[in-house]
Amino acid sequence: MHILKRIAAATGIALWTGLASAQPVTVKMWMHEHPPRIAIDKAIIAEFEKANPDIKIQYDVISVADYSTKLLTAFAAGSGPDVFNNTSTLVTQYFNARIIAPIDYAAMGLSDEAALLAKYQGSGFDGIRFQGKLYGVPTELSNWACFANNAIWQEAGLDPKKDWPKTWEALPAVAEKLTRRDANGVPVRRGFDFNWAIPGAFWYVPNTMLHQLGANMIDEAAYKATLDTPAGRQVFQYFQDWTGKLRLGGPQYTDSRTDFLAGKLAAECSFGVWGVPQMEAAKLSWSVLPVPKFAAGVSDNGMDEYAFYMMVNARSPSPAQKAAWKFARFYTDHAGELFAGAGLFVPRAEVTGSAAFKANPAAPFFVNELKRAKFSPRVVGYTQVLDAILRGRDKVVQGEKVEAVVPVMNEEVNTIMNRERTRAATLVK
Amino acid sequence: MHYKWWGLIFVLPAVGFFAAFNLFPMLFGLYLSFTDYDLLNPPIWVGLDNFVNLWDDRLFRQALGNTLVFVAGATVPVWGLSLLAALVFDQAFRARDWLKAAFFLPVLPPIAVVAVLWRVLLHPNGVITSLTGGWWGVTEIRWLADTALAPFSMIAVHDWAMIPFFMMIWLAGLAAIPPEFREAAAIDGAGPVRTFWHVDLPQLRSTAVLVAALSSIGAFQTFALQYVLPNDAGGPANSTMVLALLVLKYGFQYFRMGDAAAISVVMFAMIMLVTLGQLWFNRRA
Numbered sequence: 111m112h113i114l115k116r117i118a119a120a121t122g123i124a125l126w127t128g129l130a131s132a133q134p135v136t137v138k139m140w141m142h143e144h145p146p147r148i149a150i151d152k153a154i155i156a157e158f159e160k161a162n163p164d165i166k167i168q169y170d171v172i173s174v175a176d177y178s179t180k181l182l183t184a185f186a187a188g189s190g191p192d193v194f195n196n197t198s199t200l201v202t203q204y205f206n207a208r209i210i211a212p213i214d215y216a217a218m219g220l221s222d223e224a225a226l227l228a229k230y231q232g233s234g235f236d237g238i239r240f241q242g243k244l245y246g247v248p249t250e251l252s253n254w255a256c257f258a259n260n261a262i263w264q265e266a267g268l269d270p271k272k273d274w275p276k277t278w279e280a281l282p283a284v285a286e287k288l289t290r291r292d293a294n295g296v297p298v299r300r301g302f303d304f305n306w307a308i309p310g311a312f313w314y315v316p317n318t319m320l321h322q323l324g325a326n327m328i329d330e331a332a333y334k335a336t337l338d339t340p341a342g343r344q345v346f347q348y349f350q351d352w353t354g355k356l357r358l359g360g361p362q363y364t365d366s367r368t369d370f371l372a373g374k375l376a377a378e379c380s381f382g383v384w385g386v387p388q389m390e391a392a393k394l395s396w397s398v399l400p401v402p403k404f405a406a407g408v409s410d411n412g413m414d415e416y417a418f419y420m421m422v423n424a425r426s427p428s429p430a431q432k433a434a435w436k437f438a439r440f441y442t443d444h445a446g447e448l449f450a451g452a453g454l455f456v457p458r459a460e461v462t463g464s465a466a467f468k469a470n471p472a473a474p475f476f477v478n479e480l481k482r483a484k485f486s487p488r489v490v491g492y493t494q495v496l497d498a499i500l501r502g503r504d505k506v507v508q509g510e511k512v513e514a515v516v517p518v519m520n521e522e523v524n525t526i527m528n529r530e531r532t533r534a535a536t537l538v539k
Numbered sequence: 540m541h542y543k544w545w546g547l548i549f550v551l552p553a554v555g556f557f558a559a560f561n562l563f564p565m566l567f568g569l570y571l572s573f574t575d576y577d578l579l580n581p582p583i584w585v586g587l588d589n590f591v592n593l594w595d596d597r598l599f600r601q602a603l604g605n606t607l608v609f610v611a612g613a614t615v616p617v618w619g620l621s622l623l624a625a626l627v628f629d630q631a632f633r634a635r636d637w638l639k640a641a642f643f644l645p646v647l648p649p650i651a652v653v654a655v656l657w658r659v660l661l662h663p664n665g666v667i668t669s670l671t672g673g674w675w676g677v678t679e680i681r682w683l684a685d686t687a688l689a690p691f692s693m694i695a696v697h698d699w700a701m702i703p704f705f706m707m708i709w710l711a712g713l714a715a716i717p718p719e720f721r722e723a724a725a726i727d728g729a730g731p732v733r734t735f736w737h738v739d740l741p742q743l744r745s746t747a748v749l750v751a752a753l754s755s756i757g758a759f760q761t762f763a764l765q766y767v768l769p770n771d772a773g774g775p776a777n778s779t780m781v782l783a784l785l786v787l788k789y790g791f792q793y794f795r796m797g798d799a800a801a802i803s804v805v806m807f808a809m810i811m812l813v814t815l816g817q818l819w820f821n822r823r824a
Binding site: 186209296361493501505508 | 575577578579580583597663664676677678679681683684685686770771774775776777788791792793794
């Protein structure tokens with residue numbers, strides 16, 4: 111009787127195991143909206159499902175404006191995606207909340223980390239390494255550079271190739287020559303302006319300037335704000351002079367990208383390599399130019415880099431996680447198509463050797479800039495810290511003394527970082 | 540089954556709906572205000588810490604101040620100007636109905652659409668600057684980018700959109716006053732000002748409480764204008780940051796759901812106090 115029971119139990123287990131293994135694994139995938147990428151995503155998914163009939167990818171595209179909030183609310187409700195992408199500025203939040211899983215190299219079909227890095231010519235992973243482990247694979251690596259509208263420069267008797275300033279100190283004089291003002295001195299066409307409309311621009315641009323001066327907004331290792339330094343005050347004084355004393359631009363005007371594409375701004379510095387198709391569509395004659403440096407700068411870096419990473423939900427069941435990493439490998443192996451069709455650059459041989467890369471006149475320039483670029487610091491509570499910096503920026507632009515604003519901003523950033531780090535340690539069990 | 544049970548069964552769907560979509564979120568919000576909750580991990584009970592910490596929170600204090608300024612600007616002038624408009628449109632004159640309809644138009648679009656429209660009009664070199672700045676030769680006014688001007692731009696746009704709405708409420712109140720009262724006042728020799736002061740205004744007391752309560756509640760809860768109108772929501776330098784916007788920011792951008800819930804509870808208490816005060820004033824008067 112006992113033997114019969116055992117046989118029945120074993121048969122039952124075998125049947126259930128067989129059924130379970132026959133069940134396809136569904137991987138929920140969320141991506142932010144980038145219209146040129148969607149058709150490529152769908153083609154990659156179809157190809158993956160054909161090659162892996164036991165894995166089904168449930169693909170959702172979410173608008174950029176809602177993406178990060180929807181991700182968090184979905185994770186809160188326990189319905190987060192198994193695989194998703196997002197930007198390097200937000201990954202620290204995910205890591206601290208233990209949302210993201212470390213890379214499963216075996217599931218990706220790779221021997222180890224070195225095998226993965228070799229595919230990316232070694233770069234792009236600094237933004238996703240925590241405590242020595244990698245937590246995602248880059249789907250886009252980008253930084254900004256400066257672009258000039260050749261027609262406006264020629265009209266002012268200037269040549270961007272020759273007259274583009276090498277230093278931030280020389281920029282106002284050139285911008286003034288390109289600026290057209292009304293009788294009251296109000297700019298009706300700006301020569302150059304910063305991108306005041308995109309909050310993240312004031313993460314990358316001041317950090318870039320501070321990196322050039324051998325400093326940083328935040329010392330990531332010591333986990334302290336380092337804004338209240340001579341270098342920090344110099345950078346914020348520059349923004350104050352730009353908008354106040356020199357009246358060359360400011361947050362009150364149309365955002366720099368929109369005006370540049372409309373042919374109403376002579377130069378700006380917030381487009382990546384992905385901006386070239388937009389300029390071509392706008393029928394602009396353009397030049398790509400290096401980011402200026404401070405005369406007393408000690409580092410020859412261009413604009414800070416950022417990345418989008420494909421990550422896997424650490425709270426998903428193990429089979430879904432394994433399938434998700436397998437898919438992440440398959441997806442990122444299509445880097446050539448993603449660059450050709452959607453302008454998403456990653457430093458892989460199939461991208462740099464592609465016809466699309468060779469046909470993009472700005473691509474080699476950006477690859478060179480990326481080699482010198484640094485990642486901006488990564489902090490828990492990035493959005494709050496950025497808001498504190500934007501508050502400081504706004505006060506400086508309103509004319510408050512830089513010496514008074516910067517220490518307050520520094521203290522506020524420190525308070526936020528300390529509170530958020532303590533919270534992260536308390537909340538995560 | 541006893542007939543009274545039938546009654547309970549009939550109201551059950553409505554009560555259930557109210558409990559699920561009104562009562563439960565309110566109580567859950569109250570519970571969250573006593574927790575530290577980052578949306579990603581289970582809430583942790585912290586007692587009154589969130590409320591205590593609010594008073595040390597510079598951003599909360601600024602948002603509270605901005606909200607009170609906005610409430611002041613979005614209530615008292617609105618009461619006066621909407622009553623004035625109602626008194627004008629209460630008179631008989633040619634094309635009155637057409638003009639009244641035209642005056643009411645700003646109420647029709649959603650406030651977010653109004654904000655988008657005014658964002659264009661209030662461009663530093665835009666139409667409003669041309670109309671006003673021309674008087675003293677200025678070609679650029681930073682209506683939305685100056686910390687001193689931006690809060691008043693919010694109030695001006697709000698009042699432009701809301702005065703016609705409250706005018707209609709005053710008009711309904713005026714229409715409800717029996718004409719004999721005014722006739723009697725006229726027979727007694729009262730002029731228009733005395734009639735308004737001694738006849739119309741006392742009769743409009745309950746209308747005034749309604750206008751005051753609705754406008755105060757709406758002003759305390761203001762969100763869309765401050766979210767859409769400035770270049771960055773609540774900016775520049777948080778000069779238009781109001782409590783409702785701070786709730787969104789703390790909850791869904793900073794992942795401080797407990798603090799966001801505590802601010803909501805404070806907002807609720809403030810609105811409740813103001814409304815109760817208005818009702819008490821009405822009864823006492």
